[in-house]
Amino acid sequence: MAAVLGGKRSKKRAAFHLLLSVTALWFFYPMIWMVMSSFKTNRKIFSEPFALPESLNFGRWAEAWQSGHLSRYAFNSVIVTSVTVLFVLFFASMAAYAFSKWRFKGGKLLLSLFIAGLFLPVQSYFIAQNELVAFLKLRDTHWALIVPYIAIGLPLAIFLLKAYIDTIPGEMTDSARMDGCKEWQIYSRIIIPVILPGLATVAIFTSLNAWNEFLLAILYIQDNAYKTIPAGLLTFSSRYVTDYSKLFSALSLVTIPMIAVYVLFSRHIIAGLTEGAIK
Amino acid sequence: MNSRKFSLVPYLFTAPALTVFALMVLLPLAMTVVYSFMDWKGYGAMTPVGLDNYARALADPIYLKSYRNVAVYIALTIVLEVAVGLAMAGLISARLRGAAYYRTAFFTPVMLPMVVVGYLWIFVYNPEFGLVNSLLRLAGLEAWTRVWLGDPKTALIAISIVSGWVFAGFYMTIFYMAIQRIPREIYETAYVDGVGEFRLFWKIKVPLIRGMIGVSLLLCIMGAFQGFDLFYIMTNGGPYHATEIVTTYLVKVVFQRMNVGYGAALAVILTLIVIVIGVLFSLLRRKERNELEY
Numbered sequence: 001m002a003a004v005l006g007g008k009r010s011k012k013r014a015a016f017h018l019l020l021s022v023t024a025l026w027f028f029y030p031m032i033w034m035v036m037s038s039f040k041t042n043r044k045i046f047s048e049p050f051a052l053p054e055s056l057n058f059g060r061w062a063e064a065w066q067s068g069h070l071s072r073y074a075f076n077s078v079i080v081t082s083v084t085v086l087f088v089l090f091f092a093s094m095a096a097y098a099f100s101k102w103r104f105k106g107g108k109l110l111l112s113l114f115i116a117g118l119f120l121p122v123q124s125y126f127i128a129q130n131e132l133v134a135f136l137k138l139r140d141t142h143w144a145l146i147v148p149y150i151a152i153g154l155p156l157a158i159f160l161l162k163a164y165i166d167t168i169p170g171e172m173t174d175s176a177r178m179d180g181c182k183e184w185q186i187y188s189r190i191i192i193p194v195i196l197p198g199l200a201t202v203a204i205f206t207s208l209n210a211w212n213e214f215l216l217a218i219l220y221i222q223d224n225a226y227k228t229i230p231a232g233l234l235t236f237s238s239r240y241v242t243d244y245s246k247l248f249s250a251l252s253l254v255t256i257p258m259i260a261v262y263v264l265f266s267r268h269i270i271a272g273l274t275e276g277a278i279k
Numbered sequence: 280m281n282s283r284k285f286s287l288v289p290y291l292f293t294a295p296a297l298t299v300f301a302l303m304v305l306l307p308l309a310m311t312v313v314y315s316f317m318d319w320k321g322y323g324a325m326t327p328v329g330l331d332n333y334a335r336a337l338a339d340p341i342y343l344k345s346y347r348n349v350a351v352y353i354a355l356t357i358v359l360e361v362a363v364g365l366a367m368a369g370l371i372s373a374r375l376r377g378a379a380y381y382r383t384a385f386f387t388p389v390m391l392p393m394v395v396v397g398y399l400w401i402f403v404y405n406p407e408f409g410l411v412n413s414l415l416r417l418a419g420l421e422a423w424t425r426v427w428l429g430d431p432k433t434a435l436i437a438i439s440i441v442s443g444w445v446f447a448g449f450y451m452t453i454f455y456m457a458i459q460r461i462p463r464e465i466y467e468t469a470y471v472d473g474v475g476e477f478r479l480f481w482k483i484k485v486p487l488i489r490g491m492i493g494v495s496l497l498l499c500i501m502g503a504f505q506g507f508d509l510f511y512i513m514t515n516g517g518p519y520h521a522t523e524i525v526t527t528y529l530v531k532v533v534f535q536r537m538n539v540g541y542g543a544a545l546a547v548i549l550t551l552i553v554i555v556i557g558v559l560f561s562l563l564r565r566k567e568r569n570e571l572e573y
Contacts, residue, residue, distance in 0.1 A: 012476075013375065020370060020381045027385055027444070033410060034399050049413040091296040098292035105285075110293060117304055119557050121505045123526055124550040127533050127543050128310035129303060131321070151303030154296050183288045212392040214508045215526070219534060230394040234512070237398060244408075247398065254395050262390055266383045269390060274453050 031255065038248035045244050060249040068240070068250060069224065073232030079142050080228055081210040084149040088206045089199055091150065092157035097191050099158065100165035101173055111162075117155035122215060133220050140223040148220070149210045157202045160275065164198035165191060204265075204272030229254055308550075314543035321539045332544035342545060345523045352439055352524065353503040359443025361495050364450025369480040371451065372458045374470075382455060385448040393445070397512030400441045404428050428514055431521035438509055438522055446502075450495050457491040458484050490564075497560045504553055525549050 037045050038060060039053035065071050098104070099111050129148060138144040168191065176186050192199075217231040224235060233250065240246045262269055315333070318326045336342050367385060371378045388396065403410045404427040412424040427437045466483050474482075485492075507526040510516065516523035516531070525545070533542035 016370065016373060016375055016476075017377075020378075023367065023370070024381060024384055027388060027448070030399055030403050030410065030444075034402070037402075046408045049408045049410065050417075087299075091299065094292045095296035098289035102286075102289035102292075104289040107289060107293075110297060113305065114296075114300065117300065119501075119553070120304065120308070121501075121550070121553055123505060123507075123529060123546055124553075125304055125307040125311055125546075127529075127539060127546055128307035128314060130533075131310070131539075132303070132307055147299065148303050151299045154300050158296065183292075187292070208390055212390075212394075214392070214394055214511075215530075219530075230392050230508075233392075233394045233398065244402070248402070251395050251398055255391060258391060259387065262387060266386070270383070270386055270452055273389060273449070274456065 031259075034248055034255070035252045038245060038252045040245055042243065042245050045248075060245050061253055064236075064246055064250040064253060068236050068246070069232060070229075070236070070250060070253060072225065073227055073229045073236075076142065076226055076232075077211055077228040080145050080149070081207050083142070083146050084153065084210045085203050085206045087146070087150045088153040088157050089202060092154050092202065093161050093192065093195065093199065094187065095154075096158050096161035096165050097187050100162045101168075101170065111158075114155045114158050118159060122152065126216065126219070129216075130219055138220075140221055140226055142226060144220040144226075145210075145213070145217060145228065148216055149206075149213065153206045153209065157206065160202060161195060161198050164195040168194055200268065201272045201275055204269055205275075208269075208273065311543045311546055314540050315547045317540040317543075319540040320537045321533075325540075328540070332541045333548070335541060336544050336548060341520055341523060341528060342525075344520055345525045345528045348435060348520075348522060349503055349506075349524050351435055352442075352506065353500050355436065355439035356442050356446070356499055356503055357496065359439055360446040361450050361492070361499050363443060363447040364495070365454055365485070365492070367447060367451040368454035368458060369476075369484070372455055372480075372484065373476045382452070386452055387448065388445045389449045391445070393508035394512060396441060396445055397509050400437075400444075401428065401513055404437055429518055431518050434514055434518060434522045438513055441509055441513070442506070446499075450499075453491060453495065454488060457488040461487050493560075493564060497557070500556060501553060504549065504556075 033049075036053050037049075039055065039057055040048075040051075044051065044053075095114075099107060133139055133144050133148070138147060173186050173190060176190055177183075181189070211228075212230060213228075214230040217228050218234060221227050221231060224232075227235060233254065236250055237247055316327055316329060318328045318331070371382045371385075402408075406412055406424070406426045406429075409427075411427060415421065415423045425433055427433050461484065465487070466479055469479055469483060504525065506524055507530075510522055510524050510527050511530070514522040516527040529542055529545050529549075532538045532545060
């Protein structure tokens with residue numbers, strides 16, 4: 001009897017694993033196929049789509065990186081993303097401190113403006129924002145993306161960081177104030193160290209959003225020298241429309257480092273991307 | 280709490296965030312509303328035209344079609360993202376060794392840039408060497424092969440499937456987290472009584488994460504209205520507007536035809552719809568919560 005039950009259970013377990021493996025194949029095979037195709041010639045891509053590449057020839061990767069300007073796009077993405085993240089962390093943590101630990105005239109209204117910003121789609125304001133970016137002479141500079149990205153990132157950052165600061169007892173800041181601490185010192189020496197995990201979460205989703213953002217990136221930047229990776233890939237692909245092996249190389253070059261980062265920090269990245277949704 | 284006497288401190292601390300937010304979100308939002316009552320090409324004279332742009336929008340067959348397409352897209356992604364995500368959450372929350380690896384793996388596409396995903400799937404759908412048609416040929420189903428993204432009948436479905444490929448793992452993860460928060464005692468006894476994983480999932484876990492399923496539906500619907508990247512890259516609204524959604528049309532109207540006033544009206548209508556859905560949803564949630572307390 002026990003043996004029969006055990007057999008049934010292991011059959012069930014096998015079915016579970018089979019289902020999971022098929023799902024995994026569905027998610028990963030397209031990516032594996034992309035990387036394999038990047039090592040093939042255009043002819044082989046057509047004639048033997050499933051075959052393994054004959055050799056790991058990274059030549060096309062190097063070509064895409066240099067002649068395709070991918071290195072330039074990657075540099076721009078690094079600049080735009082890192083500056084955006086720094087400003088969002090700094091501005092949002094300051095505002096969250098004020099909203100959490102101070103009761104001030106207009107404070108509730110201001111906070112509700114930011115909360116409303118959580119639900120406001122970019123489509124609601126990007127037409128006029130485009131005019132403003134032009135008016136401020138930001139077009140075709142890194143700031144054309146950095147400034148809008150900061151603005152878009154702030155609401156969720158403030159909302160999350162305020163929740164973290166709310167957990168710090170008011171007595172802690174009050175007693176520090178009585179000991180003669182300046183507000184700036186309370187913020188930098190008491191608040192910041194406590195909310196470091198929150199700042200990490202904010203940094204993760206802000207950087208991924210900035211890194212992947214596409215709509216504003218194609219509208220506000222026309223100069224190839226300032227394009228970020230998503231907008232640059234668009235230019236790249238219109239230039240090498242039928243050079244499939246080069247296109248696959250470019251896609252692999254963009255994807256593989258991101259997957260490497262994901263493998264290293266998956267726990268934090270998953271938390272960072274879902275925390276905002278759940279709260 | 281500092282509240283007795285007036286202090287500049289909180290204002291100084293909120294000033295940087297407020298300045299950027301007001302300048303880049305609130306001000307352009309107000310400007311968009313103003314533009315929507317104007318006839319304006321983005322340069323030259325601005326002529327007030329009252330509600331003309333709105334009247335035109337309501338009679339614009341492509342604009343109306345873009346909402347129909349968004350509705351279809353929402354219906355498809357509720358199945359392909361939320362329902363599939365829920366089923367996957369059921370799989371990985373079963374008592375099984377190795378489930379943690381799958382959990383991490385299935386989330387991978389969520390963090391990839393949509394541009395990369397879009398191009399990758401253009402290739403997957405490529406009529407000549409793409410995976411879909413190659414697989415069909417391999418299976419001897421030559422007759423089923425199609426120009427997936429070039430056929431008005433299949434293009435929208437094809438894009439929705441890509442959307443599902445990206446986001447099913449996201450919904451799986453938030454459902455999984457919700458299931459983890461169910462107190463163990465609740466289903467521990469069911470395990471002891473020998474209730475199977477499948478029944479346990481449907482009868483105990485799913486009802487208990489109802490709230491999170493509601494949130495997910497809202498996220499999915501809101502996300503559909505804001506979709507752009509995949510559509511722009513894979514079809515840019517074509518063929519014959521079969522995949523035209525509000526944002527791809529908006530970009531065409533404003534940045535190709537330079538019809539800023541009209542585009543602004545289209546944007547304002549979209550904003551109002553998103554707000555109405557958000558408010559309706561929060562009312563529904565409140566009602567449900569009250570009923571639960573009863």
